[in-house]
Amino acid sequence: MDRPVTQSRSFANPLHAILLAFPVALYPSALLTDITYLNTAEIQWANFSSWLIVGADLFAGLLLAWALIGLFFERAPHAKGGGNFYLAIVAAMFAFGVLNAFQHARDGWHSVETLGLVLSISCSVLALIAASIAYGRYTVEKRK
Numbered sequence: 714m715d716r717p718v719t720q721s722r723s724f725a726n727p728l729h730a731i732l733l734a735f736p737v738a739l740y741p742s743a744l745l746t747d748i749t750y751l752n753t754a755e756i757q758w759a760n761f762s763s764w765l766i767v768g769a770d771l772f773a774g775l776l777l778a779w780a781l782i783g784l785f786f787e788r789a790p791h792a793k794g795g796g797n798f799y800l801a802i803v804a805a806m807f808a809f810g811v812l813n814a815f816q817h818a819r820d821g822w823h824s825v826e827t828l829g830l831v832l833s834i835s836c837s838v839l840a841l842i843a844a845s846i847a848y849g850r851y852t853v854e855k856r857k
Contacts, residue, residue: 728779729779731809731843732775732779732830736806736810736840737841737843739766739768740769740836740840744836746758746765747759750825751825759821763818766813766833766836770807770813770814773803773807773840776804780803786799799843806840809835809839813833813836816832
């Protein structure tokens with residue numbers, strides 16, 4: 714008797730998980746240091762945000778390259794539908810991250826203000842969306 718078996722499985726491999734972990738951790742950390750800077754006006758928090766964003770951008774760029782390679786070589790044939798959307802989310806996260814790094818390179822209060830905070834929020838949200846797409850639960854039907 715053939716019955717479909719539902720399994721949960723991620724379309725990303727372990728190296729992908731390592732690369733994705735850095736933007737997921739560093740972008741929200743930069744957001745927290747931005748909020749702290751806006752509350753305290755201590756310039757070191759803005760410097761810390763800049764370094765966190767640069768680290769997140771480095772790994773977001775590597776993640777984008779890895780996602781492009783994976784999509785091009787179809788390393789994830791069971792995730793064709795979600796792969797394009799995931800790639801778009803990662804590309805947007807990287808683009809906003811680079812803009813955020815340029816914004817935070819400005820001097821003093823102007824580095825964080827409204828635009829820097831909005832970019833930090835958007836990078837954090839996009840990183841969390843990318844993680845939920847890559848490692849969220851979805852079903853794949855498999856015949857026994």
